[in-house]
Amino acid sequence: MKNKALGILPAALAFVVLSSNAQAHGVVAHTVEGGVGVRVEYDSGHPVAHAEARIFAPEMPEEPYQSGFTDVKGFFMFFPSKPGEWRIEIDDGMGHRAVKSILMDEESVLQDAVTVPSRNRWKETVMGLLVIIALFSILAFWMSRTRINEKA
Amino acid sequence: MHISEGILSTPVLAGGGVIAAAGVYVGLRSLNDEDIPKTAMMTAVFFTASLVQVPAGPVSMHLVLNGLMGLLLGWSAFPSILIALTLQAVIFRYGGLTVLGVNTLIMACPAVLVHILLSPFLRMAQSRARVLVVGACAGLLGIAGGMAFVALAFVLTGRSMYGVAGLFVVTHIPVLLVEGVFTAAMVSFLWRMKPELIESRSYVT
Incomplete structure (x- = not known):
């Protein structure tokens, strides 16, 4: 039995290690500042709104680094991850297309815009476990009382 | 496997809530x-x-471990998963309160399916190898069933969700494998150490 009991230790240890390295599964949005952007407009001066935009990184000319759409005022923003020539392609889907290259040097490459501190989930987890214990204790108490009442 | 708020249509959310309440x-x-x-x-x-x-x-x-819950809890997996999901939504912001019914269905229905299909085999299993096989099947079926329910919820919401549902299935394949191995190990461990946990399960009376 002692050997069997020892078998639980590696499993428990693995569970704790994996849990301690846990990443957030919920999705949280943070405000950031900076970035590089373009504003696209027709030669009439009107913005190219909701046009498809694709960003190509310096050493990946074929595979888009990022894709999306310009906003209603023709803006499109991105965060370059390394120095070099970044290419932006804008296509409004109606035959109009613009290509713009932006040279980024070492200094202008943005570092992490914000450092999000990893949340310590231990307190939250313990709180949740206590709630579970409390809920099932109440349920057990309620069920035993119901049974006593039925017998009476 | 939690679906977030704002993705599913109101009829799907309402229908999921009603069925989950029944479960x-x-x-x-x-x-x-x-x-x-x-x-x-x-x-x-x-x-x-x-x-x-x-x-x-x-x-x-x-x-997720819903396969393991199915083997150990049977239909009681429904209230158990509902409580856990509620706490996860409130504390960790997983999923959300309006999606609680659908998320409960996604994880509890496969658990009950595992209970109905695999519990008899586990009860009859006489060797560790068979217990491992049943445990692995429970883990796989739990996740595969959950994926099927997620895909169904997306499809019922509208055609635009087809691509998302496909991506969801592909990204969950590693979980499928890990869950199968983990559930097999857990069931085998309980079978040797605490067999009464496996033998006493909730049945609908």
């Missing part, structure tokens, strides 16, 4: 005094299992 009712009816500690323990395990992350390409998934 929780059946689960509570089947619960007896002796099952409460086991159900509480499995609720706690399910709640904390979401912190164990499984890398899956650019994203990370977490253990």
